[in-house]
Amino acid sequence: MKDLYGLLKRFTPPYKGKVILNILFNFLGALFGAFSFALLIPALGILFNTQELVTQRPVVESFSIEKMTELFSYFISQVVISSGSERALIYIGLFIVLMVFLKVGFTYAASFVMVYLRNGVVRDIRAQMYQKILELPLGFFSDERKGDIIARMTGDVQEVENSVMNSLEMLFKNPFIILISLLAMIYMSWSLTLFVFVLLPIAGFVIGRVGKSLKKRSMRGQDKMGDILSITEEDISGLRVIKAFNAEKKAYDRFSRENESYLQIMNKLMWRRFLAHPMSELLGTTVIIIVLWYGGALVLKNESSLSAEAFIGYLVFFYNIINPAKAFSTALYSVEKGLASMNRIDRILGQENTIKDKPDSVEKKDFKDKIEFREVSFKYVNEKVLKRVTLGVNKGQTIALVGQSGSGKTTLVDLLPRFWDVSEGGIFIDGTDIRDIKLHDLRNLMGNVNQEPILFNDSFYNNIAFGVDHVTDADVVNAAKIANAHEFISATENGYHTNIGDRGDKLSGGQKQRISIARAILKNPPILILDEATSALDTESEKLVQEALENLMKNRTSLVIAHRLSTIKNADVICVLHKGQIVEKGTHQELIELKGRYHKLHQMQVF
Known part of the structure; x- marks a missing residue:
């Protein structure tokens, strides 16, 4: 939970208003949910004829649960006296429906504002990663595999969204349901609730042990996925060499080994993950049976302050804890898995950028x-x-x-x-x-033209104008002419707006280089x-471009x-x-x- 708190502390400040609204709506939803359960007790009392009718209107001098209960019992009693028990049950049913309507309304409102937080935090993580990748020095990328970086940008961020963000609603909502239900249980019977408090930590300890191992395996799984993406990226880039050397089987065997290893890791991970629900189901049912046995024995022996209908109401409140607790434990499993991905993301976000401006750096506009x-x-x-x-x-x-x-x-x-x-x-x-x-x-x-032309999957126009603001069509055409690129660009289907493919793969080597030269010419640096x-x-193009470069370099x-x-x-x-x-x-x-x-x-x- 400490890691989750650190994650939320880093990324939720821009959404403080949404967090406050979510907490408020979840609290109100849990409160009205508790009211709907509390109304079952007088309904059961009327049904079993065990509740005495209240004929004297209670004096409410201050707000308290006891006074509100007495007042509600008085109104129900008046309905029973005037209209009979069946009519009273109808009124109680309608009131319960109203309470449930308010409960689900506030619950939906909480989920509605959570959407802004969920998607906003994921967007911010992805944006910070991309910005960090652009800022980091080239030395960082010489030590990292591109496929692994892509895996962190995609798979790990997606895992944070699926695991952590999907679980936030449960983590924000369920504690209120559990807390309000526990307060009602303590009010009804503190001694029986104390017995429950002894049982719950035992179940929580068992669930927590499995959750810790889940995080470790998830980290290994994401690392392995990074290896798979790296191999895929390398093999696609080197497909020409693989085919030329008849190395398809060798490449497949390498990929197959990593893929099989990923399968084994994910099998063990999913087995433990799917263990969350049945384990919590079994533990929850066991605890309910123990409470039913212990509390029922007290009621039957008249050793408890609870009446039979109040004990049934108590069990309803307790069962209201079990489902959120199970969902809470499942959410904790997901959070552990997501936090493993967040740790991998932090390997990039936590990298120090050694090449940056000094606090007192000076401006320089010309050479x-x-x-x-x-x-x-x-x-x-x-x-x-x-x-x-x-x-x-x-x-x-x-x-x-x-x-x-x-x-x-x-x-x-x-x-x-x-x-x-x-x-x-x-x-x-x-x-x-x-x-x-x-x-x-x-x-x-400065303007750069590299040995290996670096082009983007975009049009001729956008590749030439890359990084230069406020350019005109004439500027781009002029730069292309100087670089001896205008002729072959014009011959394409859409001219300067023709897409050149991934890394310019639709072009020959010489054409790629001339586009790269045109880009440097357009920037017009000193x-x-x-x-x-x-x-x-080629020889002809080299002569023309060399003359253009010599004129440019004068x-x-x-x-x-x-x-x-x-x-x-x-x-x-x-x-x-x-x-x-x-x-x-x-x-x-x-x-x-x-x-x-x-x-x-x-x-x-x-x-």
């Missing part, structure tokens, strides 16, 4: 002079990927980064927009450490980061990663990286004459 990498070192875990890199990039320069795969080229440019933060040293723009600049302003100065921007283009500062050395011949400075260090620096001609590592790479490509 004026120079980018400086000063003694920059970086490591992902323990081994350094970059080692004391120092590099100056003047405004308007094109700096090319070349070297073998794994030499640190992509890592170096990823540090500039703060996808990662440097481990040692610092990166400065116009003399200001980028960690002191507002993150939004910093990234607004700093360009091109990570193998032309590597996926008035901009550009950092270009290239494996094809032919594309960076005209760069102002070429830096050769090897094992995280800049080992050579100069123009194309200077590095050729140096006959070092760059010359060797050039000779290999020429050959």
